[in-house]
Amino acid sequence: MDFEKMKEIVVEQLDVEENEVTLEAKFIDDLGADSLDLFELVMAIEEESGVEIKNEDLPSVITVQDALNYVANN
Template sequence: MATVMERVQAIVADKLSVDEAEVLPEASFMEDLMADSLDLVELIMAFEEEFSDEDTTIEISDEDAEGITTVQAAIDFLAANGVSDD
């Protein structure tokens, strides 16, 4: 199974129409990957869907979403909420 990083990279590449190679941990969604506010909402929803399962529901509040500005911040948030590499 793919790692959390690989899954986040795939989601970001898909939603923002960028190459996965550009989706580095330090990449800023808005500054480096050219996401707009609607893109960020779609990313948050995609993260919630991808990382929720029958045992765990990932919910990202608006307040938390404001702090998720980079790929690494997304990974850190997910890790802090029980998501790990299987």
């Protein structure tokens, strides 16, 4: 998955502006996600990428870059 596709998912799921979604943006601190938002975001990323994000790995997926790296490496 590339950054543009990830950005599209994040904008749709978190209802944020495209310019707010950067590689360094933190889902909770910068983009205002709560636990339900994160659950829905993970589901959308999994559906789009075909990669399951394991519950035990979720604490390490903090930024948009973290999510991209996770999908690329799993």
